Amino acid sequence: xxxxxxxxxxxxxxxxxxxxxxxxxxxxxxxxxxxxxxxxxxxxxxxxxxxxxxxxxxxxxxxxxxxxxxxxxxxxxxxxxxxxxxxxxxxxxxxxxxxxxxxxxxxxxxxxxxxxxxxxxxxxxxxxxxxxxxxxxxxxxxxxxxxxxxxxxxxxxxxxxxxxxxxxxxxxxxxxxxxxxxxxxxxxxxxxxxxx
Amino acid sequence: xxxxxxxxxxxxxxxxxxxxxxxxxxxxxxxxxxxxxxxxxxxxxxxxxxxxxxxxxxxxxxxxxxxxxxxxxxxxxxxxxxxxxxxxxxxxxxxxxxxxxxxxxxxxxxxxxxxxxxxxxxxxxxxxxxxxxxxxxxxxxxxxxxxxxxxxxxxxxxxxxxxxxxxxxxxxxxxxxxxxxxxxxxxxxxxxxxxx
Numbered sequence: 001x002x003x004x005x006x007x008x009x010x011x012x013x014x015x016x017x018x019x020x021x022x023x024x025x026x027x028x029x030x031x032x033x034x035x036x037x038x039x040x041x042x043x044x045x046x047x048x049x050x051x052x053x054x055x056x057x058x059x060x061x062x063x064x065x066x067x068x069x070x071x072x073x074x075x076x077x078x079x080x081x082x083x084x085x086x087x088x089x090x091x092x093x094x095x096x097x098x099x100x101x102x103x104x105x106x107x108x109x110x111x112x113x114x115x116x117x118x119x120x121x122x123x124x125x126x127x128x129x130x131x132x133x134x135x136x137x138x139x140x141x142x143x144x145x146x147x148x149x150x151x152x153x154x155x156x157x158x159x160x161x162x163x164x165x166x167x168x169x170x171x172x173x174x175x176x177x178x179x180x181x182x183x184x185x186x187x188x189x190x191x192x193x194x195x196x
Numbered sequence: 197x198x199x200x201x202x203x204x205x206x207x208x209x210x211x212x213x214x215x216x217x218x219x220x221x222x223x224x225x226x227x228x229x230x231x232x233x234x235x236x237x238x239x240x241x242x243x244x245x246x247x248x249x250x251x252x253x254x255x256x257x258x259x260x261x262x263x264x265x266x267x268x269x270x271x272x273x274x275x276x277x278x279x280x281x282x283x284x285x286x287x288x289x290x291x292x293x294x295x296x297x298x299x300x301x302x303x304x305x306x307x308x309x310x311x312x313x314x315x316x317x318x319x320x321x322x323x324x325x326x327x328x329x330x331x332x333x334x335x336x337x338x339x340x341x342x343x344x345x346x347x348x349x350x351x352x353x354x355x356x357x358x359x360x361x362x363x364x365x366x367x368x369x370x371x372x373x374x375x376x377x378x379x380x381x382x383x384x385x386x387x388x389x390x391x392x
Contacts, residue, residue, distance in 0.1 A: 054283065055270045059263055059392050066262035067255055073287070074251045084288025087250065091269070092280025094305040096316045109290040120292045124320030196255050 003184040014099040023186035028064040038126040041080035052100040082108030199380040210295040219382035234322040237276035248296040278304030
């Protein structure tokens with residue numbers, strides 16, 4: 001079930017139905033909360049059409065995607081009390097993409113927020129492998145502990161984890177209830193966000 | 197001097213004049229080659245207007261910036277024989293931004309291109325501190341070895357280098373001649389690139 005009014009058809013992220021996690025849609029774009037956020041407020045923005053690469057997008061889809069990234073980034077920064085944002089697209093499998101559906105990560109940042117695990121750019125280590133687990137959960141299990149699926153790329157593909165204490169396995173996937181509650185809260189916040 | 201026809205006024209990246217490195221412009225956006233590319237073909241795309249944050253951009257600037265990112269990414273992928281792209285914006289100082297002027301990194305990727313230093317996501321370690329050196333060179337020295345300037349943030353700000361063999365200090369800044377030659381080549385390639 002969607003926290004958004006008027007959403008009746010399922011919304012797909014790659015081959016996975018993510019409707020309960022979606023907090024904002026336009027005719028061309030949607031935004032969803034994350035299964036294993038790297039930091040509180042880490043969200044994804046994707047085109048409605050399932051295509052793997054930015055170059056596969058039409059100009060209209062590209063424009064709508066990044067206007068949405070800008071607007072959601074502004075909301076996320078306000079709601080989570082952040083001072084900066086990391087915005088990143090892993091555009092293709094050799095750039096670390098695991099779910100073959102264009103998506104921009106938006107990660108709210110605060111001063112010294114990752115100093116305990118190496119500093120500002122430790123965010124990228126945490127990004128490592130994140131999507132593989134998203135796929136594993138959304139493919140069938142609501143707890144994420146016993147499902148299996150996705151594109152089978154998971155943590156292979158030349159990835160590594162250098163901070164075992166905070167790596168992907170140590171970050172517990174969230175339950176659907178927690179994600180839906182966050183999606184509902186963010187959906188309300190988007191209603192207060194200026195259009196431009 | 198610019199490799200582009202019709203460019204007479206200097207083009208600024210933050211407080212630095214980067215005209216010889218610029219290979220593409222629109223009325224709202226420009227693209228430049230990098231002083232210390234992480235991988236061959238690593239380029240930056242910025243709005244003409246010097247503002248630090250994506251949220252500072254108008255919708256028209258945002259649209260033009262990311263349509264340009266898409267088009268340049270497609271060209272870079274073709275010219276450098278890549279199969280994927282990393283696209284990243286460090287949007288604010290607490291996200292690792294050092295030059296306070298919005299810029300998207302485009303980094304062409306190939307299968308296993310960074311396996312010798314840790315895998316696909318080692319690209320982010322290399323991104324670490326890159327802009328500080330850009331600033332250091334463009335502020336006055338053409339060799340980059342003895343200049344000092346930029347915004348003084350350099351390699352501080354919670355950054356770290358975990359791969360000394362390939363870190364920022366080991367990557368020699370390129371001379372202006374080499375960068376201009378690459379900018380001229382990419383300017384010609386952009387003439388062959390479809391508009392949409």
